[in-house]
Amino acid sequence: MPTLAGAFFTQMVAGFGFIAFSLLAPSLAGITGLNERDFGLAITFIFIGTAISSPLTGALVRRFGGVYTVAFALLFMAATYLIVLAGSWPATMLAALLFGIGYGPQGPVGMTVVTERTPPARRGLFLALRHSSQPFAAAIAGRVLPPLMVVAGWQAGVWTTIGALLAGALFTLMVPSLFRLENPPAPQKTRSGIGGRRWLAAAFDTFTVPRGLGLLWGAGLVFAINQIAMIVFAYLYLLEVAGLTPIAAGIFVSNMQFAGLFGRPLLGWFCDRTGQSQWVLAGLAVIGVFTIIALLQFASKDMPAWTLFAISIACGLSGQTWNSVFTTAMSYQVAPERLAEMNGKAFSFLSLGWMAGAPFFWILIELSGGYDLPFGIILVANLAVAVILVATARPKPERSR
Secondary structure (H helix, E strand, O other), X not given: OHHHHHHHHHHHHHHHHHHHHHHOHHHHHHHHOOOHHHHHOHHHHHHHHHHHHHHHHHHHHHHHHHHHHHHHHHHHHHHHHHHHOOOOHHHHHHHHHHHHHHHHHHHHHHHHHHHHOOOHHHHHHHHHHHHOHHHHHHHHHHHHHHHHHHHHOHHHHHHHHHHXXXXXXXXXXXXXXXXXXXXXXXXXXXXXOOHHHXXXXXXXXXXXXXXXXXXXXXXXXXXHXXXXXXXXXXXXXXXXXXXXXXXXXXXHXXXXXXXXXXXXXXXHHHHHHHOOHHHHHHHHHHHHHHHHHHHHHHOOOOOOHHHHHHHHHHHHHHHHOHHHHHXXXXXXXXXXXXXXXXXXXXXXHHHHHHHHHHHHHHHHHHHHOOOHHHHHHHHHHHHHHHHHHHHOOOOOOHHHO
């Protein structure tokens, strides 16, 4: 399916840029004298940016169309990496914020295009395949960027990332038919009021959960924080506490992404076959519980290779596979003409969790002197979400909606 291939590629290069911030952390920490986890806060700044821009997806598509929205977003993300070359913490956080502003709209457009052009009975699988592009990119980045930066310097990693994002923008402009929406967002009614009150009302709407989606979005918020724990702070834990080398930790990141790459299509297929996406989300929360236990109990620089591999696979399943299940469940509850708008709004709402994850860990690590407390809280939250999702699961499959 050409549309799926196009959405896969553009999300893949955006995902490469996303994970590169984490992989640059050891090098930037070394030249600045800061801790790796200080640069882990880049994730928060990225999602502040997405929270600002993703609710504007509908307006951007109405004005520029899906093609130029995606292409301009990728070009903007490439330009932001030039700021990272300054090699300081403030410059990196500024670059992350601006990267997030570009990252926000391109994802919802890709999800909407795939949803529009996929038969409902196969929607879960196709959305999962599209979402698999990000872990695929991160798997490549985890194996390529750390060795490259050891040999050629951290700046080589920055320029490689810029090249990948530019390639995605060029591809989008060369095959525009893959990114045109069949159901463009309908014009929205202008809100009454002027000045600050109108902006306040718009901001309130951005983070207001639509009726009927409260449980799903609430669970998504926990999964978003868990995702930061799995893909960022598990990696930093291995560097700072377990004592792994940057290359070994990079392989961990790569293996974790491979778990997401293969796990997302498998879960998408399973959701299509059973319609029970809520049960699938509950199962992922349970995996998160056992993953945290294994990480805290068994991770060390002397652990066998198979132990590191098993933990990385568990982290990947827990942190990287829930997104497509969430998107599939929501797609059946939203009118087609509102998909781009609602995908953008959901992405913005979930950005609250992605934003909160890094400061949450950083503050609790500083206060408690270790990773046990923040990981323990995430463990309890995963367990609570699993119980609630199972207790409130609908008796009829969602695909019948």
